[in-house]
Amino acid sequence: MAFETAGPDAKTLRREKEKARALRRTHWWQRKLQKGDCYYCNRHVGRAGLTMDHVVPLSRGGKSTRGNIVAACKECNNRKKSLLPIEWEAYLTSLAKADPEK
Secondary structure: OOOOOOOOOHHHHHHHHHHHHHHHOOHHHHHHHHHOEOOOOOOEOOHHHEEEEEOOOHHHOOOOOHHHEEEEEHHHHHHHOOOOHHHHHHHHHHHHHHOOOO
């Protein structure tokens, strides 16, 4: 079930995207990439396989802060899209059931 909310205005969205671009240039982000692990599925995909994801999407009112940004594999990021964590939980649960060793 998706919760509908009004998204941020264009100015706010541009500002948050600029903050995300600035975070990409930090040592903090480089260390996250170096680990090579997806925050959501815990698979090791290597640096090139990771993307920046907002846990609470910008379109849903999330901010570009260290506490809201994670390194996610492309598959998880594409599947998550603009879902909130509670909405995304069902998919993560299905991953755990598919691979009980994780």
